[in-house]
Amino acid sequence: MKVLIVGKGGREHAIAWKVKESDMVKEVFIAPGNIGMENLGTLLDISEEKIEELADFAEKNKVDLTIVGPENVLALGIVNEFEKRGLKIFGPTKEAAKIESSKEFAKELMKKYDVPTGDYETFIDLEQAIKYVEEKGAPIVIKEDGLKAGKGVTVAFSEKEALDALKIAFSIPNNKVVIEEYLDGFEFSIIALTNGEIVIPLEIAQDHKRAYDDDKGPNTGGMGVYSPVDRINSDVINETLEKILKPMAKGMVKDGIPFKGFLFGGIMLTKDGVKTIEFNARFGDPEAEGILPRLESDFVKAILDLMNNKSVELQWDKRYTVAVVMASENYPKSSTIGCEIHIPENLNSTIFHMGTREVDGKVETNGGRVLSVVAYGNTLEEAKKNAYLDVKKIKCKKLFFRNDIGSKMCYNNENK
Known part of the structure; x- marks a missing residue:
């Protein structure tokens, strides 16, 4: 085919x-x-x-x-x-994809179908948004509505940071902002193959959203992932399926907008159980680079069987993967174009290209996130070691990376 x-x-x-x-x-x-x-x-x-x-x-x-x-x-x-x-x-x-293209739409659906998530309010007026932040205090989350390529989100740990984010957001004409309760806990990503009400979960991963080590710096589209996530056991995964993914999928069928494709849940395990940070309407990036190398089943057959309402059972490599993103200097504020990259041929890792181009036979940077370096290991530590050995062999004057992918093993409030 x-x-x-x-x-x-x-x-x-x-x-x-x-x-x-x-x-x-x-x-x-x-x-x-x-x-x-x-x-x-x-x-x-x-x-x-x-x-x-x-x-x-x-x-x-x-x-x-x-x-x-x-x-x-x-x-x-x-x-x-x-x-x-x-x-x-x-x-x-297009209608079902609004769970990502409109954060307000997604929140309304979650509220309608009792999908656990943080409290929120939507604003189109700066002064009203400022008043709300001053009432609620920090930490608090500011999200610009619409597609922002994994950015447009500020997790504000001070009132000033929140107000600064609001001023930036409302400097964009006709912008809409969703202000959310800050969810404290352990974050993970779960992606499911979905065809209406049928939900087939893939192995989970944990993304690292902040640009710099120790979760510092601005939010990005993702600086790396690891999979599996030992902190998240089968009970938590089942709770996520039964309370979040399945109710959302069934609710969308009821509303006449059945979801077919990769249903992505950004989930926080809190002291009160799992809660939804966000839904995306596609496979995550860099989650795809960390999860798909562990899939042993035929990916295409699984998709076709699901679309034909046949049973799907997936087999997984038991090894760990760590995917480290190499990004342009100053990302996410800006990207680099035209800086030569030297990638050795004898690397053990799999290299996925994110933002590259070829000019006169040379590989060059061509975007914000440039490469994803993915390695296996029998333990998480071994996978990390293998990935970083190869990351450091790739040479480019304009690239940076986090040094701690796979090290987020504690709760957010322990990691600040």
Whole structure:
């Protein structure tokens, strides 16, 4: 069969790498992809936002399955367009993708279907938002509504930090802000293959959102992950499924917007049980790079079986993975383009390209997050050691990385 993967980052590289392993797949197309994916399939010179052009290609080339990576394309309605033409595609419709494209929408759904989450209020007026923060105090969470590529969120530990974030948010015309209760506890990511009410959880991971070591600096799209997360046992996972993922999926069916695709839950294990930080409408990045290398089952078969309402049982590598993101200096404020990267050929880690390009045969930076370096280990410590050995062999003057991926083994309030 022929598979089309839409996107160009590390998540799509990991998806393409896993799709290529499937015995069912004869041809892989990636639109637009990046230079790291050249050996996995045919890169198409079609921007991911050009939905009709992608659908035309899928029709003309008789593509059997399309897998969508990025959230912005889902929010634009790529699934609606493909399904209108009778093309098989794995991802939520524009309407269902609002659980990520509108934080207010997601919060309202959670409230409606008793999905545990923090208290919140939505504001369109700066003065009212300031008043609310002054009443509630810190710590408190400021989230700009809409798609922010993993950014646009400030976890404010002081009132001044919260008020500064509000002023920045409301400097954007017509911006809307959701102000949330700060949830204290142990955070983890859970992604499920979902087709309406059917929810098949993948192995969990823990992301590291802050830019710098010890969870300092601004929020980013993610600086690295590890999987599995020993702190989260099967009881907690079952609680997350029964109280969060399944009720959300069933609620969306009831509301006439069934969710099909990768249902992502950012979860906090608090002293009162699990609570939802956020929902995303796609596979996380860098979660994809940490989780998919551990999947032993045929990824494509699992997706097709789910879409055909067949039972799905997944097998997993018992080893740990650690994925370390190498990002442009000053990320997330700015990115670097055109700085040469030297990647040795004898690395033991798997390298997923996130923001690279090739010029005159040389690999260069081309974005905020640039590479994801993923290593296995029989223990978490071994996986960390293996990943960082290879990270330090990759040379580029304009890249930085966190040194503590896989070290977040304690609660937030113990880690400040």
